[in-house]
Amino acid sequence: MKMSYVAFCVVLVLLLGETQVSTGITCNPLELSACASAITSASAPSAACCSKLKEQKPCLCQYVKDPNLKKLVNSPNARTVASTCGTPFPQC
Known part of the structure; x- marks a missing residue:
């Protein structure tokens, strides 16, 4: 079940594409794929994920x-x- 959830998220992200924010950062949720296992299984995030x-x-x-x-x-x-x-979630 975890694999189908991750696969669903990857497909979803690919469909959404990329967006620019005013800071010049390219908003691409696929960039957070390094965090997928930490988010879906509550394991410790990797250095790549945190970056x-x-x-x-x-x-x-x-x-x-x-x-x-x-x-x-x-x-x-x-x-x-x-x-x-060390990246507190912003107040939206």
Whole structure:
């Protein structure tokens, strides 16, 4: 079941494409794929995950507003990963 959930998320992300934010960062939820196992299984996030999460922080509110991503990005595990990485989830 975990694989089908991750596969669903990857397909969903590919369909959503990329968006630019005013800071020049390319908002691409696929960049957070390094965090997928930490979010779905509540395991410790990798250094790559934390790096990408910090890079994509300006995009998190945009992801939460997207009905296709909201459930994953706004999940308790995702918030725990953000906290563990030292990237507090922004107030949206």
